[in-house]
Amino acid sequence: MEQIHRVARVVTSRWFVKGAFLAYFVWACVSLWRFAEWARGNGPYVSRPEAVAGILPVGHFTSFFAWLKGGGWDPFLPAGLVIIIAAVLTSLLFKRGFCGWICPVGTLWEAAASLGRRLMGGRNLRPPRWLDIAGRSLRYLIAAAALGFIGLVSVQEAVWFRELPYMWVADIKILEGFFTPVFMAVIALAFVLSVLFGPVWCRWLCPLGGLYSVFGMASACTVMRDEKTCISCSRCTEVCHAFVDVERAGDVRAAECDGCMDCVKECPVDGCLTARALRRLVIPAWVWPLLVVGLWLGIYAVAKVSGNWDTSIPVEAFAQIIRSGLLEQQTPGFF
Ligand code: SF4
Numbered sequence: 001m002e003q004i005h006r007v008a009r010v011v012t013s014r015w016f017v018k019g020a021f022l023a024y025f026v027w028a029c030v031s032l033w034r035f036a037e038w039a040r041g042n043g044p045y046v047s048r049p050e051a052v053a054g055i056l057p058v059g060h061f062t063s064f065f066a067w068l069k070g071g072g073w074d075p076f077l078p079a080g081l082v083i084i085i086a087a088v089l090t091s092l093l094f095k096r097g098f099c100g101w102i103c104p105v106g107t108l109w110e111a112a113a114s115l116g117r118r119l120m121g122g123r124n125l126r127p128p129r130w131l132d133i134a135g136r137s138l139r140y141l142i143a144a145a146a147l148g149f150i151g152l153v154s155v156q157e158a159v160w161f162r163e164l165p166y167m168w169v170a171d172i173k174i175l176e177g178f179f180t181p182v183f184m185a186v187i188a189l190a191f192v193l194s195v196l197f198g199p200v201w202c203r204w205l206c207p208l209g210g211l212y213s214v215f216g217m218a219s220a221c222t223v224m225r226d227e228k229t230c231i232s233c234s235r236c237t238e239v240c241h242a243f244v245d246v247e248r249a250g251d252v253r254a255a256e257c258d259g260c261m262d263c264v265k266e267c268p269v270d271g272c273l274t275a276r277a278l279r280r281l282v283i284p285a286w287v288w289p290l291l292v293v294g295l296w297l298g299i300y301a302v303a304k305v306s307g308n309w310d311t312s313i314p315v316e317a318f319a320q321i322i323r324s325g326l327l328e329q330q331t332p333g334f335f
């Protein structure tokens with residue numbers, strides 16, 4: 001029995017879950033790279049992984065708005081649309097659950113932050129409050145500007161945009177951009193800053209995180225503190241990697257909370273700090289990740305089985321576009 005508990009603890013730990021998603025993401029990127037090499041005639045055929053659509057958030061948010069405005073489902077790269085819908089639903093149910101348990105980019109920065117905590121005696125440096133507020137505001141500004149811009153795109157333009165051959169291979173362009181010296185330098189800088197101050201990209205810059213934070217504030221499930229049994233030991237606040245002052249919160253509505261469950265696990269008083277659905281039903285800390293991951297896998301399974309996950313673009317069309325040299329042209333790589 002003790003062995004089963006130990007296995008359950010490992011499998012539902014954040015490092016295990018996030019590590020699994022990161023490993024899958026790396027595999028998907030390698031497969032996409034090999035697919036592009038095959039298209040250029042440089043290797044054997046490798047099927048194109050749909051999940052890598054996640055590296056095109058701006059393009060797929062355009063598609064998402066087009067869908068909301070009645071422009072129909074994206075038949076070309078539907079996986080991107082499914083991923084956006086899954087992330088929004090996760091936020092509405094489980095705080096920034098996408099950031100806390102799934103996002104492979106965030107996992108890298110958190111690994112850096114964890115390294116920093118080990119090197120600096122258990123805590124990352126805390127930036128001054130004014131700088132933190134300014135940084136977090138910047139994230140919301142970027143999110144609002146990006147969403148405002150995308151939201152204003154007309155349905156016709158958005159539909160036209162997703163029909164562009166460039167859009168179909170933009171993920172490869174972005175992937176190849178990861179290996180440019182400028183990008184590597186930015187990554188190195190972000191890594192060092194994360195070692196020192198925690199995941200600064202997630203906290204200050206990521207527009208997706210900003211958007212999911214807003215949805216997460218209305219989340220149906222949150223962490224709740226029982227004031228009557230709390231012994232004010234501060235352990236929850238100390239352990240929170242998102243710098244949420246859990247000790248003073250009743251219902252943790254903080255935008256930064258990603259539902260990592262560290263505070264719930266840390267609280268020494270049984271039943272004092274709990275995750276709850278609709279403020280009532282207690283969700284054990286180990287069940288929370290199962291719900292988040294279950295939601296993702298459930299949405300993926302429904303999309304896959306109903307034919308709303310795989311691209312309808314023939315593989316030869318991808319190969320033709322890549323061979324045409326479109327990727328080598330100086331087209332905007334941002335999307
Ligand atoms: S430690 Fe608690 S308050 Fe902080 S992010 Fe994790 S779940 Fe949210």
Ligand code: SF4
Binds near residue numbers: 229230234246269273
């Ligand atoms: S860890 Fe638990 S007992 Fe300690 S301050 Fe937080 S909620 Fe209160």
